[in-house]
Amino acid sequence: MALTLQISSLRQVTVLVCQGIIVFGEEADSLRAQVKELLRQNEPSLPGPSVVPGLSLVLDLSLVLYMDSGGLGALVGLLTSIRAAGGDLKLAGLNERIERVLKTTHLNQVFQIYASVEEAVNAFHAGAAVQK
Amino acid sequence: MNDAPASQSPSRVLVIEDEPSIRVLLNRVLSGAGFAVEEASDGLEGLERLSRHEFDVVLLDVWMPHMNGLDVLTELHRRGSTQRVILMTADHAPETLLHAVREQASQYISKPFSSEELLATVQRVLACPAQPAIEVLSAKPDWVQLLVPCQREVVDRIQSFLMGLDSDLPHQVRESLGQAFHELLLNAIEWGGKFDPNVKVQVACLRTRRMVLYRIADPGAGFRFDSLKHAAVSNPEEDSIEHIKIREEKGMRPGGFGILMTRFLVDELLYNEKQNEVIFIKYLD
Numbered sequence: 001m002a003l004t005l006q007i008s009s010l011r012q013v014t015v016l017v018c019q020g021i022i023v024f025g026e027e028a029d030s031l032r033a034q035v036k037e038l039l040r041q042n043e044p045s046l047p048g049p050s051v052v053p054g055l056s057l058v059l060d061l062s063l064v065l066y067m068d069s070g071g072l073g074a075l076v077g078l079l080t081s082i083r084a085a086g087g088d089l090k091l092a093g094l095n096e097r098i099e100r101v102l103k104t105t106h107l108n109q110v111f112q113i114y115a116s117v118e119e120a121v122n123a124f125h126a127g128a129a130v131q132k
Numbered sequence: 133m134n135d136a137p138a139s140q141s142p143s144r145v146l147v148i149e150d151e152p153s154i155r156v157l158l159n160r161v162l163s164g165a166g167f168a169v170e171e172a173s174d175g176l177e178g179l180e181r182l183s184r185h186e187f188d189v190v191l192l193d194v195w196m197p198h199m200n201g202l203d204v205l206t207e208l209h210r211r212g213s214t215q216r217v218i219l220m221t222a223d224h225a226p227e228t229l230l231h232a233v234r235e236q237a238s239q240y241i242s243k244p245f246s247s248e249e250l251l252a253t254v255q256r257v258l259a260c261p262a263q264p265a266i267e268v269l270s271a272k273p274d275w276v277q278l279l280v281p282c283q284r285e286v287v288d289r290i291q292s293f294l295m296g297l298d299s300d301l302p303h304q305v306r307e308s309l310g311q312a313f314h315e316l317l318l319n320a321i322e323w324g325g326k327f328d329p330n331v332k333v334q335v336a337c338l339r340t341r342r343m344v345l346y347r348i349a350d351p352g353a354g355f356r357f358d359s360l361k362h363a364a365v366s367n368p369e370e371d372s373i374e375h376i377k378i379r380e381e382k383g384m385r386p387g388g389f390g391i392l393m394t395r396f397l398v399d400e401l402l403y404n405e406k407q408n409e410v411i412f413i414k415y416l417d
Contacts, residue, residue, distance in 0.1 A: 002252040002253075002255040002259070020248070020251075020255075021252055021256075024284070024318065024387060032386075068311070068314055068318070068390075069318075069390040070318075070385065070386065070387045072387070073376070073385065073387030073388060073389060074386050074387075076373050076376050077376070080376065101311075104393055105364060105372065105389045105392055105393055107389075110372050110373055
């Protein structure tokens with residue numbers, strides 16, 4: 001498999017660093033499985049690290065070399081399942097190529113996209129402040 | 133990145149490369165990622181090692197003294213070997229690439245490459261359960277025609293070689309062609325061929341001074357655009373992901389963005405009447 005996933009936490013926001021390619025097959029499946037596990041860990045009965053109820057996740061795509069339509073579909077699937085569970089997903093560190101792919105499919109209007117993980121985490125906290 | 137979990141023995145890689153500094157560098161990157169690496173400094177030594185030991189994958193340089201990489205490939209093919217081989221070269225001559233396809237190389241990686249690209253390529257090749265055979269119908273640099281089995285793994289493999297043929301084109305043009313080809317070949321293999329390795333998709337790549345044309349013909353019954361509610365191309369303007377709900381209802385895998393993406397990537401996209409054949413064109417001037 002050509003995708004490595006690394007989980008960390010930054011100021012109560014979960015950060016998932018993706019390295020490699022996100023394409024239809026094993027790679028997209030492993031990403032979905034990882035987020036499913038994070039969602040399970042963030043169920044209300046289990047105290048999670050989120051700043052808002054549900055999973056607050058930043059997907060760091062700065063080390064992603066390539067993404068196909070299967071990878072895009074996986075990202076959309078993550079977004080809908082995280083939001084359905086009361087959380088939210090933000091994307092960070094997109095290279096020019098991935099940004100172009102999101103633009104051509106109009107998904108840049110669906111995802112919240114930030115230049116860096118730091119900015120995405122800040123946005124979670126700004127959103128939490130507004131909610132309070 | 134480590135492809136081999138600690139509990140399993142590491143995947144074995146043979147690096148055949150005459151340039152000592154490159155050999156050392158490749159060894160360092162691969163060993164650092166958990167692979168067991170051996171080195172050979174030319175084709176003859178490489179073949180000798182392959183006769184004595186088993187390797188999960190071979191990284192093979194093309195231009196080397198004594199015996200070059202293409203001759204190694206030919207010899208392996210002659211022996212009936214199914215060895216996975218990744219060809220690495222800065223030589224983008226169509227003849228080199230087409231020779232490699234004909235002799236069933238697994239992948240092609242263009243020098244120079246990053247350690248991330250290298251590891252991603254090695255891991256993709258290792259993940260492929262069995263190397264499907266590709267039939268070369270025409271190997272003229274300006275008219276390449278292939279018959280490929282309907283297996284997911286074949287997409288990356290063919291893509292790496294055909295994109296190598298377009299290495300003289302601007303980076304963005306190559307990227308667009310590569311992505312369009314990936315999406316449409318995957319569609320053909322998945323929907324037309326139902327991932328059945330016994331049926332074949334025909335791929336042609338024609339190059340003229342002013343354009344690059346790809347044709348992909350699958351063995352399926354075709355489709356109609358008005359029945360593609362599960363594809364992003366049918367979404368209303370105000371909802372870019374409406375098709376995802378339909379895919380979920382139908383139990384389909386996430387995706388459906390392929391045709392929409394392709395429309396933006398190429399200059400012409402044409403389907404035949406049954407829509408089991410597609411042509412796309414990128415103009416070069």
